[in-house]
Amino acid sequence: MxxxxxxxxxxxxxxxxxxxxxxxxxxxxxxxxxxxxxxxxxxxxxxxxxxxxxxxxxxxxxxxxxxxxxxxxxxLPIKHRIEFKILLFTFKAIHNLAPPYLSDLLHVATPTRTLRSSASIHLTVPSARLTTMGSRAFSRSAPRLWNSLPPQLRNMDSLHLFKSTLKTHLFRTAFSL
Incomplete structure (x- = not known):
């Protein structure tokens, strides 16, 4: 420095x-x-x-x-910068803007019946065999972070708008605004 x-x-x-x-x-x-x-x-x-x-x-x-x-x-503080990057990769993978090896790790959940929450994209969270490293894997951490986002954020189609709104959301979360 x-x-x-x-x-x-x-x-x-x-x-x-x-x-x-x-x-x-x-x-x-x-x-x-x-x-x-x-x-x-x-x-x-x-x-x-x-x-x-x-x-x-x-x-x-x-x-x-x-x-x-x-x-x-x-x-954004470091913890939230990390979440931002994972969520950005997740958005790109869901919308086929990421390489196939990332997109193949994520699976959109299909509900058995129609619910109000069915309108937003929900991802399935696979089980992890290893509690220490398994929960840190992209295939497990990305769906958990994605599903924790507000529905209006998960439903966005524009990458630019998603990035901007996501940063604002994480900024408010980080600094309790």
């Missing part, structure tokens, strides 16, 4: 947030969906990196609380 603060004066012509933000968030988001289900202790180190980046970008002292800074930057 100290290298990032050293190059900030050079980036006068670019918007203050864009370049460093993209640099940091691309590293935080790289393969982060593999981190789903890890204990808080394991994710805490990544959260500290995100917090440090937010402080450097906004030039906020370390004595100030980080939550308002993350809200100002409109950054």
């Amino acid at each position: 100290t290298n990032l603060s050293a190059i900030m004066p050079v980036l006068k012509d670019t918007p203050r947030v864009t370049c460093p933000e993209r640099l940091v968030t691309s590293r935080l988001d790289y393969c982060n969906s593999l981190l789903f289900g890890l204990p808080h202790k394991s994710l805490h180190k990544l959260q500290l990196v995100q917090n440090s980046a937010a402080r450097i970008i906004t030039k906020t002292p370390s004595i100030n609380h980080i939550t308002p800074i993350l809200q100002q930057l409109h950054w």
Whole structure:
């Protein structure tokens, strides 16, 4: 992070947030969906990196609380970033925008009778043989996260609209807004 603060004066012509933000968030988001289900202790180190980046970008002292800074930057905490990525992969898989190997892992539930909730896309959650790793698998975690979304979010067809609404939903959940 100290290298990032050293190059900030050079980036006068670019918007203050864009370049460093993209640099940091691309590293935080790289393969982060593999981190789903890890204990808080394991994710805490990544959260500290995100917090440090937010402080450097906004030039906020370390004595100030980080939550308002993350809200100002409109950054999701690490746990919610991971959920965002998994849910985005799930949306793409359901709508045939993802590779077949991901789409084949998800199965849309077909209800035995017509219910009001039948209008929204529901996924079946397969059982897991291993309690530690099995529940972290995409085939199990994606349907659980998907089914926990509000029905209006699950019924969207537009990827752009889904991403925007999903981020807003997770942002409100993360910061209790």
